[in-house]
Amino acid sequence: xxxxxxxxxxxxxxxxxxxxxxxxxxxxxxxxxxxxxxxxxxxxxxxxxxxxxxxxxxxxxxxxxxxxxxxxxxxxxxxxxxxxxxxxxxxxxxxxxxxxxxxxxxxxxxxxxxxxxxxxxxxxxxxxxxxxxxxxxxxxxxxxxxxxxxxxxxxxxxxxxxxxxxxxxxxxxxxxxxxxxxxxxxxxxxxxxxxxxxxxxxxxxxxxxxxxxxxxxxxxxxxxxxxxxxxxxxxxxxxxxxxxxxxxxxxxxxxxxxxxxxxxxxxxxxxxxxxxxxxxxxxxxxxxxxxxxxxxxxxxxxxxxxxxxxxxxxxxxxxxxxxxxxxxxxxxxxxxxxxxxxxxxxxxxxxxxxxxxxxxxxxxxxxxxxxxxxxxxxxxxxxxxxxxxxxxxxxxxxxxxxxxxxxxxxxxxxxxxxxxxxxxxxxxxxxxxxxxxxxxxxxxxxxxxxxxxxxxxxxxxxxxxxxxxxxxxxxxxxx
Numbered sequence: 001x002x003x004x005x006x007x008x009x010x011x012x013x014x015x016x017x018x019x020x021x022x023x024x025x026x027x028x029x030x031x032x033x034x035x036x037x038x039x040x041x042x043x044x045x046x047x048x049x050x051x052x053x054x055x056x057x058x059x060x061x062x063x064x065x066x067x068x069x070x071x072x073x074x075x076x077x078x079x080x081x082x083x084x085x086x087x088x089x090x091x092x093x094x095x096x097x098x099x100x101x102x103x104x105x106x107x108x109x110x111x112x113x114x115x116x117x118x119x120x121x122x123x124x125x126x127x128x129x130x131x132x133x134x135x136x137x138x139x140x141x142x143x144x145x146x147x148x149x150x151x152x153x154x155x156x157x158x159x160x161x162x163x164x165x166x167x168x169x170x171x172x173x174x175x176x177x178x179x180x181x182x183x184x185x186x187x188x189x190x191x192x193x194x195x196x197x198x199x200x201x202x203x204x205x206x207x208x209x210x211x212x213x214x215x216x217x218x219x220x221x222x223x224x225x226x227x228x229x230x231x232x233x234x235x236x237x238x239x240x241x242x243x244x245x246x247x248x249x250x251x252x253x254x255x256x257x258x259x260x261x262x263x264x265x266x267x268x269x270x271x272x273x274x275x276x277x278x279x280x281x282x283x284x285x286x287x288x289x290x291x292x293x294x295x296x297x298x299x300x301x302x303x304x305x306x307x308x309x310x311x312x313x314x315x316x317x318x319x320x321x322x323x324x325x326x327x328x329x330x331x332x333x334x335x336x337x338x339x340x341x342x343x344x345x346x347x348x349x350x351x352x353x354x355x356x357x358x359x360x361x362x363x364x365x366x367x368x369x370x371x372x373x374x375x376x377x378x379x380x381x382x383x384x385x386x387x388x389x390x391x392x393x394x395x396x397x398x399x400x401x402x403x404x405x406x407x408x409x410x411x412x413x414x415x416x417x418x419x420x421x422x423x424x425x426x427x428x429x430x431x432x433x434x435x436x437x438x439x440x441x442x443x444x445x446x447x448x449x450x451x452x453x454x455x456x457x458x459x460x461x462x463x464x465x466x467x468x469x470x471x472x473x474x475x476x477x478x479x
Contacts, residue, residue: 013190013194016189016190019186020182020183020186023178023179023182024179027175027178027179030171030175031168031171031172031175034164034167034168037164038161038164038165038168040094041157041160042161044091044094044095044098045154045157045161047087047090047094048091048150048153048154048157049154050087051084051087051091051107051150051153052147052150052151052153054083054084054087055080055084055111055146055147055150056147057076058077058084058114058143058146059143059147061073061074061077061080062118062139062143065077066136066139074118074122077118081111081114081115081118084111085108085111085112085115088104088107088108088111089108091104092104092105092108100153100156100157100160103149103152103153103156104153106149107146107149107150107153110142110145110146111146113142114139114142114143117135117138117139118139120135121135121136192219196219197219197226197229200216200217200229201216201228201229201232204236208236208239214236215233215236215237216229216232216233218230218233269302269303269306270306272298272299273299273302273303276295276298276299276302277299279295280292280295280296280299283295322363322366322447323363324362324363324448325361325362325363325364326359326360326361326362327359327361328356328358328359329355329358329359329360329392329403330352330354330355330356330358332362332364332367332368332371333352333354333371333390334352335368336368336371336375337350337352337371337375337390339372340371340372340375340376343376343379344375345379347385347386348379348382348385348386348387348388349386349387349388350375350387350388350390351387351388351389352390353390353391353392354391354403355392355393355394358394358401360401360469360470360471361469361470361471362448362468363444363447363448366444366447367444367448369441369444370440370441370444370445370452373437373438373440373441374405374441374464375388375405376437377438378405378407378409380409381407381409381410381411381461381462382407382408382409382410383410386407386408386409387407388405388406388407388408389404389405389406389407390403390404390405390406391403391404391406392404394470395467398467399469399470399471400450400467400470401467401468401470402466402467403465403466403467403468404463404464404465404466405464406461406462406463406464407461407462408461409461410458410461411456411458411460411461411462412454412456412458413458414456414457414458421438421439421441421442421452445466445468448468448469449469450466450467450468450469451466452464452465452466452467453465
């Protein structure tokens with residue numbers, strides 16, 4: 001089985017930069033070679049242009065010689081012819097690999113023929129002979145052909161340079177576009193392998209700060225980034241597990257707080273049961289069956305009442321897996337009020353304005369924890385007489401339920417409202433609060449894919465607003 005190849009992040013960055021540098025260096029080498037060719041062609045064109053100018057001087061002195069038959073003109077003509085032959089040989093030495101070589105050879109031969117004809121012409125003694133006229137015509141034709149060839153040579157080389165420059169322009173655009181394309185591709189690779197995972201981790205970290213323990217999709221980069229993302233998911237799992245432990249710890253604290261109240265709540269029905277039972281025993285001998293039946297029904301009623309109190313506490317204390325199931329909100333709120341009632345002073349009224357037909361997916365036990373925390377917090381914020389109002393309504397436009405727990409307490413200062421849901425933050429005196437109640441409530445609401453906010457002004461009470469979706473996007477969520 002072939003072993004998989006893994007490259008670490010630094011290796012990938014070095015490889016990417018190395019490929020980019022090699023690509024740029026290759027472009028530079030190709031462009032440099034073309035520039036060297038252009039430089040050689042420019043030098044060649046300068047020689048060709050000099051050759052053309054020399055030939056023009058040869059023709060000028062040719063005319064002077066033919067018109068005035070001066071020896072000085074003949075010497076200058078020969079001097080420029082020798083210079084033209086040397087320049088032509090220099091061009092031929094450079095033109096072996098160029099297409100212009102045949103043209104140069106023809107021009108070199110034409111210069112040699114012209115020189116021979118000029119030498120022959122200089123030996124003539126008489127200028128009125130047929131031979132003179134014939135040689136003069138040949139000399140002019142050869143000079144004309146020589147001039148044309150030199151001009152064609154210059155034009156050809158100029159065209160060659162323009163062609164090379166056009167190629168260089170196209171190469172510049174092509175190489176530039178390729179460099180930009182490579183840069184874009186490399187940037188995308190860097191974004192995919194480095195910045196995208198970092199952005200995902202950053203976003204997930206911000207969610208954790210808000211109490212949302214969401215795992216991230218691990219990108220298969222096969223490097224340290226993948227390892228970091230996998231380690232991040234492990235951390236999220238541990239944080240979520242610790243949060244559940246924190247919720248359970250808070251629940252145990254709440255159970256301890258509620259137990260004394262539950263004992264008080266049980267005392268009344270137990271007293272009623274005891275009293276009814278004693279009366280029934282006393283009346284048993286009289287035979288008043290109707291009265292005894294009434295006492296027995298009273299005993300049954302009080303037994304059910306006591307059972308409900310104990311059942312509510314047991315359900316609240318039981319550890320269960322987080323699960324969203326359609327439940328009746330009214331019953332959840334009602335049970336929460338019953339459990340918290342023992343901690344609420346008699347001069348504080350709890351008013352329920354929750355529709356009984358409001359049913360949507362929820363974890364009833366955990367929402368009960370939320371309502372108990374909010375009720376107890378509201379109770380502690382009210383000094384003397386007061387009221388706690390719990391309302392709920394369905395917002396069909398937003399497909400969510402809006403729940404509000406409002407009190408008539410002393411309110412919450414604006415500067416600390418942003419810290420209320422932070423773990424261990426409390427404004428209570430030492431020993432009277434852990435600072436976990438609202439943090440736990442926030443986490444539970446987040447697990448329901450909802451949100452909880454606070455609205456308050458000092459001296460005007462506080463309202464905690466909960467928004468929960470009415471559609472179950474995740475029927476069973478394990479934590």
